[in-house]
């Protein structure tokens with residue numbers, strides 16, 4: 251049975267920082283901690299915070315970072331989620347290089363989805379043939395997408411693959427994303443959602459009203475794990 255709870259903070263920065271402390275506390279409880287990161291604006295604040303507050307933490311030795319989604323671009327490209335994480339966090343902390351499992355976005359997307367799925371199966375414990383993350387960090391887009399599962403590709407929520415190629419609805423940019431079943435197999439999934447642009451979708455999802463079923467984010471419910479929403483007041487319409 252899934253457990254769900256919400257944590258609400260005054261500002262986006264406070265949300266990101268509270269989650270940063272939460273993340274490091276969770277990581278400290280395990281000798282190896284497998285965590286999937288996301289792109290987006292709130293993670294930028296999270297990484298800036300971790301890079302200062304936890305710069306010299308010994309916990310980095312046991313933390314493995316993966317990406318829940320990545321744009322199919324080179325790691326030097328401004329659109330790369332890896333680049334953003336490297337410049338804001340990885341360059342400052344003593345994390346072993348082998349703990350950073352980036353999506354090779356510059357490669358052939360279909361082959362990379364397959365290869366990255368295999369890498370996850372090698373490094374993570376598995377359950378029913380799927381990799382089990384300790385924690386997956388997700389955002390939610392203003393159209394209700396999460397990771398790179400967009401409303402026009404709802405089939406990625408039930409794909410049997412570990413990773414799939416997704417296509418951004420406006421730009422056509424290809425991305426590699428975790429599929430719904432992998433996200434729902436995690437021990438814990440945390441949504442970081444901030445800003446007034448999210449409040450309609452957040453309200454529809456929480457109250458199961460309007461078009462809620464057409465939003466990929468509404469279908470995240472880790473079967474054996476917990477779902478935690480870290481939100482700011484703007485995102486809940488306060």
Ligand code: 6PG
Nearest residue numbers: 288289290291292389390391397
């Ligand atoms: C990405 C994502 C994506 C993101 C949401 C929310 O790489 O773009 O992982 O799913 O988390 O679009 O982004 P914001 O935090 O910027 O609103």
